[in-house]
Amino acid sequence: xxALVSPALLVILLLIVLPVGWLAWQSIYxxxxxxxxxxxxxxxxxxxxxxxxxxxxxxxxxxxxxVLGYPVAYAANAVSKAWSVVILALVxxxxxxxVLVRAYAWLALLQRTGVINQFLRYLDVIGEPLALVxxxxxxxxxxxxxxxxxMVLPLYATMQKIPNDLMQAGASLGGSPAFTFFRxxxxxxxxxxxxxxxxxxxLCLGFYITPELLGGGRTVMVSMxxxxxxxxxxxxxxxxAVAVVLLLSVLLIFFVVSRxxxxxxxxxxx
Amino acid sequence: xxxxxxxxxxxxxxxxxxxxYLILPVLIIVPISFSSARFLTFPPPSLSLRWYQQYFSNPxxxxxxxxxxxxxxxxxxxxxxxxxxxxxxxxxxxxxxxxVIHMALLLPLVVPIIITAVxxxxxxxxxxxxxxLPGLVLANVMLGLxxxxxxxxxxxxxxxxxxxxxxxxxxxxRLRSFFAVTLPQIKSSVVAGAIFAFISAMDETIIAxxxxxxxxxxxxxxxxxxxxxxxxxxxxxxxxxxxxxxFMLVLLASAxxxxxG
Numbered sequence: 001x002x003a004l005v006s007p008a009l010l011v012i013l014l015l016i017v018l019p020v021g022w023l024a025w026q027s028i029y030x031x032x033x034x035x036x037x038x039x040x041x042x043x044x045x046x047x048x049x050x051x052x053x054x055x056x057x058x059x060x061x062x063x064x065x066x067v068l069g070y071p072v073a074y075a076a077n078a079v080s081k082a083w084s085v086v087i088l089a090l091v092x093x094x095x096x097x098x099v100l101v102r103a104y105a106w107l108a109l110l111q112r113t114g115v116i117n118q119f120l121r122y123l124d125v126i127g128e129p130l131a132l133v134x135x136x137x138x139x140x141x142x143x144x145x146x147x148x149x150x151m152v153l154p155l156y157a158t159m160q161k162i163p164n165d166l167m168q169a170g171a172s173l174g175g176s177p178a179f180t181f182f183r184x185x186x187x188x189x190x191x192x193x194x195x196x197x198x199x200x201x202x203l204c205l206g207f208y209i210t211p212e213l214l215g216g217g218r219t220v221m222v223s224m225x226x227x228x229x230x231x232x233x234x235x236x237x238x239x240x241a242v243a244v245v246l247l248l249s250v251l252l253i254f255f256v257v258s259r260x261x262x263x264x265x266x267x268x269x270x
Numbered sequence: 271x272x273x274x275x276x277x278x279x280x281x282x283x284x285x286x287x288x289x290x291y292l293i294l295p296v297l298i299i300v301p302i303s304f305s306s307a308r309f310l311t312f313p314p315p316s317l318s319l320r321w322y323q324q325y326f327s328n329p330x331x332x333x334x335x336x337x338x339x340x341x342x343x344x345x346x347x348x349x350x351x352x353x354x355x356x357x358x359x360x361x362x363x364x365x366x367x368x369x370v371i372h373m374a375l376l377l378p379l380v381v382p383i384i385i386t387a388v389x390x391x392x393x394x395x396x397x398x399x400x401x402x403l404p405g406l407v408l409a410n411v412m413l414g415l416x417x418x419x420x421x422x423x424x425x426x427x428x429x430x431x432x433x434x435x436x437x438x439x440x441x442x443x444r445l446r447s448f449f450a451v452t453l454p455q456i457k458s459s460v461v462a463g464a465i466f467a468f469i470s471a472m473d474e475t476i477i478a479x480x481x482x483x484x485x486x487x488x489x490x491x492x493x494x495x496x497x498x499x500x501x502x503x504x505x506x507x508x509x510x511x512x513x514x515x516x517f518m519l520v521l522l523a524s525a526x527x528x529x530x531g
Contacts, residue, residue: 004359005371008352008415015412016377019389026392068288075285090289094296096520098473100490101509104497105295108302108506115298148292177277206382208476213497223384230388230480243385250382267376 020247027240037241047225047242054222057140057211058204064144065151065200066193073155073192088156095149103213106142107133110214134216142210147203151196154265158192159185195265198257202250222246296513303506321507330492331508338488340403342471345410350464352411353418358448360419361426375419378412383476386412391480401483409477414467421466425459426452458526465523469516 027037041047076087094102109115110133117129132138162185170180208223215221222242229239254263303321305314325331360372378386390409391400399405429452437447453460475490482491489508496502 001359001363001365001368004355005368005375008356008375008419009371011352011408011412011415012374012377015390015408016381016386017374019386019393020381022392023385023389068291071281071284072288075281078281087285087289090293092524093517093520094292096469096516097296097513098475098490098509098516100473100475100493100497101299101513102295104493104501104505104509105299107497107501109295109298111501145291145295148288177275202380203382206384208384209494213494223382226384226388227479230391236392239388243388246382247385250380254380263373267379 023240023243026236027244030237034237037237038245040238041241041245046220050220050222050225051245053220054205057136057143057219057221058201061140061143061147061204062151062197062201064140065148066197068144069148069151069155069196070193073152073159076152076156077159091149091152094145099146099209102146103142103210106138106145106210106214110138110141133214134218136215136219138214138216139211139219142214143204143207146210147200150199150203154195154199155189155192157265158189158195162188191261191265194257194261198253198266202253205250206246299506299509299513302503303510305503305506308503321503324504325507325511328504331489331504333485334487334489334492337403337406337482337486338472338490341406341410341488342468344403344407345414345471346464346468348407349411349414349418349467350460353415353463353467354422354460356415357419357422357426358452361423362431372419376416379416383413387477387480390477394481400481401486403486405481406478406486406488409481410467410471410474413474413477414470417466417470418460418463421459421463422456425456429455461526462523465519469519472512472515 028034041051072087072091076084076091079087107114111117112129112131114132116132117126120126121129132141166184166188167180170184171177175183206223207221208227211219211221212224212227215224223246225242226239226246229235229242254266257263257266301314304317304319306316306318306320307314356371356375360368360375394400394405399408433455434447434451437451438444442450473490474488475494478488478491479494482488489512493505493508496505
């Protein structure tokens with residue numbers, strides 16, 4: 001049996017474990033051991049600000065995805081089978097569309113001469129085009145769009161397992177629909193909330209394409225620090241140290257979450 | 271007749287709005303791609319196929335398309351058997367270490383891709399795999415493996431291993447009994463996993479940004495570079511074609527999964 005897994009395992013070892021290990025090594029070794037790169041991350045403003053901004057954006061994106069995703073998952077669970085298939089299809093299809101294509105679509109929608117600005121000017125709601133993109137706003141709108149399915153699918157999977165009898169029992173004992181929702185349904189759906197939020201937050205921490213294309217150079221997320229240090233400045237040690245800190249943050253989050261729910265639940269989607 | 275409560279109306283309206291938000295950006299590129307205008311105007315002044323013509327007549331785009339298709343095809347051909355073998359071993363073996371291996375195979379979903387990309391770039395730079403086809407294929411095999419493993423493991427869950435035992439007790443060896451008894455029953459999940467690995471390779475952008483170059487640049491890398499410079503409607507045409515391809519593949523995969531129950 002070990003022989004059967006070994007080719008796949010070898011691919012994983014060579015193409016993800018070794019590269020990440022190399023990054024970790026490179027972050028502390030350059031003609032001798034040094035913690036210089038980590039000292040810079042802690043002391044230099046640009047690194048510090050970028051990490052803070054990345055966590056802020058990830059938190060905002062997660063909250064927005066939860067607020068938008070919960071009703072959709074709830075509806076998909078509550079309606080008839082046929083409608084549920086329609087709702088889930090509309091959630092899954094964008095999921096399998098290239099992230100790059102969706103970033104392009106948002107550029108087309110949000111830019112100064114884009115669809116939304118043209119429409120608003122046609123309606124005479126605005127005089128000057130709104131700055132909807134090349135800023136944090138555009139980045140957040142597109143990132144929520146891309147990550148929303150990662151919230152809806154685990155939520156839906158959890159809600160499906162909540163027995164309908166419980167809600168009926170709550171109602172027959174005199175609970176109003178709102179009461180049974182908040183006291184019975186919502187608490188039982190919390191594992192799904194945690195699974196979806198974890199995935200969205202963690203994926204957002206490492207997001208690269210949307211901030212790069214829609215952030216207009218002002219929204220410098222951690223992923224962009226990594227790529228700029230490699231591509232523009234040839235600062236391999238600095239890039240590696242930033243990558244290691246980002247990876248440790250992600251692993252720490254997964255570790256903490258795994259104390260509460262099974263990680264299979266978080267990773268099982270897509 | 272049942273009355274519809276206000277809460278239900280709010281729920282339906284909210285769901286409809288969110289679904290529009292999800293699907294509209296994917297659909298909006300279609301009219302843009304058929305527009306005759308150089309600049310983005312909506313609705314398009316008149317319909318034309320000029321952006322599709324530009325795409326199909328441009329050697330650089332065609333070469334990139336070829337690279338993408340070759341890489342995606344090789345990725346499927348390699349990742350599928352590796353993933354099926356691994357999923358089979360994980361589901362059949364009772365070894366403790368299999369749980370760890372199972373988690374290891376899901377690592378590509380856990381590690382932020384930007385980190386994997388930079389790490390692979392450093393390793394490839396040492397062994398001369400930067401800007402090569404094998405380099406691109408290997409990286410995409412790694413990214414595609416989790417999809418195959420997850421899909422096949424789900425398929426194996428509803429398969430009764432006793433059937434394979436019977437085949438073996440009747441004299442088939444393990445390999446033959448796998449191909450004769452097990453594989454036909456998990457075929458749908460294998461095909462679904464393979465399709466997801468293909469889409470993953472077709473859409474992969476970030477690793478390609480770091481490790482591809484010269485004549486071996488996939489479509490996504492050229493699109494990304496073009497998007498950074500200016501918004502060329504040719505990209506809308508390419509995006510429409512890519513999206514249509516993804517949609518058809520996903521429908522194919524989900525139809526197969528449904529058939530297997």
